[in-house]
Amino acid sequence: MDQILQHGLNGVVLGGTYALLGIGLTLVFGIMRVVNFTHGELYAFGAYLAYLFVALLHLDFFLSIALAALAGFALGAVIELVLLRPLRTDDIDTVMLVMIGAWIALQNGEQFVWGGVAKLVPSPFAQEPLVFGPVSVLPLRLFVLAVTLVLLVAFYLLIDRTRLGMAMRATFQDRDTAALMGVDVKGIYTLTFALGSSLAAIAGALLGPIFLVNPTMGNLVGLKAFAIVILGGLGNITGATIGGFVLALVEEFGAGYLSSEYRDAFGFVVIIAVLALRPQGFFALKGRVG
């Protein structure tokens, strides 16, 4: 019984970061119809920045995460402006190839700069786990959960309550009409991509200290983000949020009770199941962006 609680808690903590990753990716796909293969690399980018700021420059941990988010935003904006904007009228295949190329370039760039050896990001929290009855959890993980919940709420407010959010939803529903209504569609695209990248970078900066930071860490995570997006429905933010938590819990309980070795495979089992049973995603009826 206590194992169920422990697995549940681990799943919820991980689920928060997965939700951030899923939202970032589904936003880009939903609004821009771009298959963003660089998403995993922005995650790794965020983790390496956390390493740079905390371990090498000895900046404050919390400040470092904020800086990593800003840097992720900036890098996302640069990718959109330099690579995607010139391709706006091209078909989805060309864009996909460009994204794959950017993915390879980013990953090898990271390897070139940091080397292949995994890095450990020091955490300012105590190393002793907090104990709540049968469940124990590092303070760092609780911090990650708190930050992700705050970000999820903030994001919802952005999409639902602000003019910017309304512009984004409009662009998603009908790009041409939105343009006719005076929405700066090009600007929305850049902002969306930058925002999605920023979310991936934050997720990386948060998870970096829990695991280790290495150049290929983005690969598996990028693929899992796709699983979440498929599970939740393309462009469906609520779906991505729920999907993130669902995937994390499936991984946790699957690894705990079915097979610990195949933990990372559960994401792909989910993709197969969803595509076979309900290809539009489980939450398609609940509405799209927002």
Added chain:
Amino acid sequence: MIKHMWMAVLAALFAAATAQAQETIKIGVNEPLTGAVAASGTYVTNGARIGAEVVNSRGGVLGKKIELVIEDNKSNPKEAVDAAEKLILRDKVPVMIGAWSSTFTLAVMPKLIEYGVPLIVETSSSGKITVSGNPWVFRISPTSEMEAVAFLEKLSSFNPPIKKADFLSVNNDFGRGAAAEFAKALASKGVKIGVTETMTPEATDLSAQLAAIKKSDGDALFVTTGVEQVTLVIKQAAEQRLTQRIITTGGAFPDQMIANAGPAGMASYHILFFSPWSADKAKYPDVAKVYVDEWNKKKWEFAGLTEGFRGYDAVMTAVEAIKIAGKAEPDAIRQALWKTKLHGVNGDIAFIKQGPEGKESGQSVPNVYIVMLKEGKVTQP
């Protein structure tokens, strides 16, 4: 006139370049510099680099300098095979060192027979490597069986004594082999064997395996995997408040935990084949001192000395064999390796025959050390 001068200059440069190229004897290095086990591969390669520098500073071998040709096998057995072929075919190395993990080494072994080039195995521990009838394999690292047997001699230094052992291994030849050998050795001394959990080499979240181990209620957990996963296991085991003592096998040492120590009171034990914290107690301290001093001069990570020595000893072994052979030619080196005896950083290096008759592989019998890491400090347990 000028046209001819250009050609003369070019010809002279070309001649000088080729003459320069002919002056070195090449030794191939096939190690994981990127990927899941990049930390260890990088340490081994750095140790090899120091070995080459020391040899060259003493005049090289057979009147020539040695040159390391380093290929990254990306922690992947298929890449290891490609790297080996590149070294043999493109760089024409007469001898190779590698490939770190037992899985990569086993993948490379058929190529040794195909092309007839000897391989000095510096880290891999699977028994299969020296008993599968490959006469081009010479191993200076211990098999898991040797490591387990040597560990038994230190069993009494654990207080309270180990009564029930659990295992957590990476699920490849290295991990599974080590778990099996240690279980066998411990069982022979009356230790009860608990659960055996495995993980993929790239896995970062081991909470599921650790939860199962925690339920098992053993008092020692033997962990066999690379440095990266050892670090993750120790951190996550502390988080789940595992009661088992953690003992790592295979020579991996979580160097980053010296600067980033685990929780207070938590200690882990590591079976090493060289302990830089007690280098003066090595079998040949003068040999160890040269290696350690050169490493420290480069200001490399101190804990990397625990694995770098493998590259160092491997290079020294190759050079000694080349000297005995009298020429940098693969088959001559292979025959010379059987006669090679030297004092390494780990101890004596000399090859005994293992495997089916007529196709024996060479195996050296190394020493084993145990250290304890507690709150960022390393001591003898």
